[in-house]
Amino acid sequence: QVQLQQSGPGLVRPSQTLSLTCAISGDSVSSDLDAWNWIRQSPSRGLEWLGRTYYRSKWYSNYGASVKGRITINPDTSKNQFSLQLNSVTPEDTAVYYCARAASANIVVVADAMDVWGQGTTVTVSS
Amino acid sequence: SYVLTQPPSVSVAPGETARITCGGNNIEKKDVHWYQQKPGQAPVLVIHYDRDRPSGIPERFSGSNSGNTATVTITRVEAGDEADYYCQVWDTSSEHVVFGGGTKLTVL
Numbered sequence: 001q002v003q004l005q006q007s008g009p010g011l012v013r014p015s016q017t018l019s020l021t022c023a024i025s026g027d028s029v030s031s032d033l034d035a036w037n038w039i040r041q042s043p044s045r046g047l048e049w050l051g052r053t054y055y056r057s058k059w060y061s062n063y064g065a066s067v068k069g070r071i072t073i074n075p076d077t078s079k080n081q082f083s084l085q086l087n088s089v090t091p092e093d094t095a096v097y098y099c100a101r102a103a104s105a106n107i108v109v110v111a112d113a114m115d116v117w118g119q120g121t122t123v124t125v126s127s
Numbered sequence: 128s129y130v131l132t133q134p135p136s137v138s139v140a141p142g143e144t145a146r147i148t149c150g151g152n153n154i155e156k157k158d159v160h161w162y163q164q165k166p167g168q169a170p171v172l173v174i175h176y177d178r179d180r181p182s183g184i185p186e187r188f189s190g191s192n193s194g195n196t197a198t199v200t201i202t203r204v205e206a207g208d209e210a211d212y213y214c215q216v217w218d219t220s221s222e223h224v225v226f227g228g229g230t231k232l233t234v235l
Contacts, residue, residue: 037224039224046213046226046228046229047162047170047213047215047226047229048226049223049224049225049226052224062222062223064223064224065128065221065223098169098170100169112158112160112215112216112217112224113158113160113172113175113176113215114160114162114170114172114215115172115175115181117169117170117171118169119169120169
């Protein structure tokens with residue numbers, strides 16, 4: 001059974017960097033059938049996809065337009081996890097952050113249906 | 128960018144059928160996924176690739192996708208189905224995941 005366990009601070013100061021980690025059990029971050037996503041949710045913005053990373057002979061990343069330029073999603077194969085870094089945060093970045101897996105049946109298609117989610121981390125940006 | 132439009136709310140009596148729609152330009156050309164989210168919990172995938180149910184999802188949940196509208200249908204609605212429902216697609220032009228705004232299903 002695949003599980004995702006999120007960790008990271010719940011409070012970040014404005015202009016600082018938000019950093020979260022998603023530890024994977026029961027699957028591999030290097031799987032060539034999966035994509036590893038970060039999503040956030042706030043009352044004002046609903047569910048908002050932030051980006052993903054996946055491995056298909058090499059590492060790829062896609063990032064959402066609303067955070068492009070401020071976001072990095074990195075795999076850590078030694079710890080079987082992936083991370084989110086969001087720079088220069090403002091109170092608008094206050095949200096519940098989720099990591100999620102999207103699994104494909106074949107290596108050609110990069111799946112986007114997210115079948116396993118982390119527990120969520122409430123992050124508040126405030127001084 | 129691609130936009131998905133959902134009604135803010137749908138209400139249905141127990142035992143009846145709930146239909147929640149998701150509108151998008153030529154959405155029938157895309158794979159649509161549906162999530163159920165209860166308060167304080169992470170979303171749960173209930174329909175993927177328009178009409179397929181992940182294992183563990185009751186047969187009461189079904190999906191369809193035609194023209195500019197995708198629909199998730201819940202038959203014999205139960206109190207436990209009360210939740211927010213979100214549709215989602217992959218927009219190939221922007222290379223983004225896109226979510227609908229969500230629909231609150233109320234069981235009367």
